[in-house]
Amino acid sequence: DTGVSQDPRHKITKRGQNVTFRCDPISEHNRLYWYRQTLGQGPEFLTYFQNEAQLEKSRLLSDRFSAERPKGSFSTLEIQRTEQGDSAMYLCASSLGQGWTGELFFGEGSRLTVL
Amino acid sequence: GQQVMQIPQYQHVQEGEDFTTYCNSSTTLSNIQWYKQRPGGHPVFLIQLVKSGEVKKQKRLTFQFGEAKKNSSLHITATQTTDVGTYFCAGPVGTASKLTFGTGTRLQVTL
Numbered sequence: 001d002t003g004v005s006q007d008p009r010h011k012i013t014k015r016g017q018n019v020t021f022r023c024d025p026i027s028e029h030n031r032l033y034w035y036r037q038t039l040g041q042g043p044e045f046l047t048y049f050q051n052e053a054q055l056e057k058s059r060l061l062s063d064r065f066s067a068e069r070p071k072g073s074f075s076t077l078e079i080q081r082t083e084q085g086d087s088a089m090y091l092c093a094s095s096l097g098q099g100w101t102g103e104l105f106f107g108e109g110s111r112l113t114v115l
Numbered sequence: 116g117q118q119v120m121q122i123p124q125y126q127h128v129q130e131g132e133d134f135t136t137y138c139n140s141s142t143t144l145s146n147i148q149w150y151k152q153r154p155g156g157h158p159v160f161l162i163q164l165v166k167s168g169e170v171k172k173q174k175r176l177t178f179q180f181g182e183a184k185k186n187s188s189l190h191i192t193a194t195q196t197t198d199v200g201t202y203f204c205a206g207p208v209g210t211a212s213k214l215t216f217g218t219g220t221r222l223q224v225t226l
Contacts, residue, residue: 033213042119042203042216043158056213091157100146100211106157 002027004107006092012113013082020078021110025094032075033104034067035091043091049075082114118142118208119217127223134194136220138187138204145207147180147187148214153200158216161189194224 005024013019025032030051035043046065047057051072064082069075079086089111093104118141128134138147146165150158162171164180164187171178177190187204201219208215 031212035216040219040221042205042219045213045215048213050212056210101207101214103148103160103163104150104158104205104214106159108157 004092004094004105006090006107006110008110009108010111010113012115014115015084016081018078018080019082019112020076021090021092021112023075023077023092023094023107025074025092026096026105027073029094029096029105030072031095031097031101032069033093033095034075034077035093037089037091037109038087046077046090079112082112084114087112087114119204119206119215121202121204121217121220123220124218125221125223127225128194130196130224130226131193134191134198134222136189136202136204136222138189138217140185140206140208142208143184145184145211147184147204147206149178149187149189150203150205150216151200152203152219156200158203191222194222196224196226198222199224 007022032049034046037043047067049069052069064080067077089109091109093106095102095104121138148163149161152158162178167184168182169180175192179188201221203219204217205214
């Protein structure tokens with residue numbers, strides 16, 4: 001079963017360090033999303049790609065966050081100069097289609113702990 | 116502010132009792148989706164509703180989309196311990212291509 005995979009699953013870092021997460025979506029999916037989830041909350045939208053184009057980025061997203069999907073396949077999410085408030089589960093999801101967002105397939109997530 | 120709200124935040128039921136979670140949007144939605152997230156897991160898609168007043172059933176789960184397309188509900192009949200988890204509704208608030216998730220309802224089921 002080639003679902004959405006994320007790496008690493010867990011990352012512990014010290015405040016001020018940079019971290020990078022990778023997401024490999026389902027191969028035929030053209031859309032890729034990054035969400036952030038903290039304990040007891042729903043997933044919060046961060047950014048979204050259609051193929052290699054980053055079409056939307058949350059206005060709440062600090063400029064310390066950057067995401068890429070260089071060849072329209074895997075994606076990376078980098079957080080620079082991490083802060084304790086960045087501690088969360090970072091979820092990647094992919095979907096297929098145009099127009100409306102169809103079913104999102106989520107990965108297992110990358111849990112970030114900033115000390 | 117939060118644009119998709121769910122109530123209740125948490126519900127604890129005895130196995131066999133029914134459960135309902137309600138989802139309300141501040142804006143009209145073109146469609147609404149429901150996801151289930153097991154403890155320690157990731158959200159898993161359950162269903163998508165598109166039409167005003169639509170009702171869909173999946174075994175013991177009944178999903179409804181309101182006539183005004185601003186609210187939805189999920190009803191579980193005769194809960195089982197396997198129903199434990201957090202249920203999220205999600206809709207395209209603002210733009211069609213991104214989903215905004217609700218606040219979620221955590222369901223606990225005990226024997």
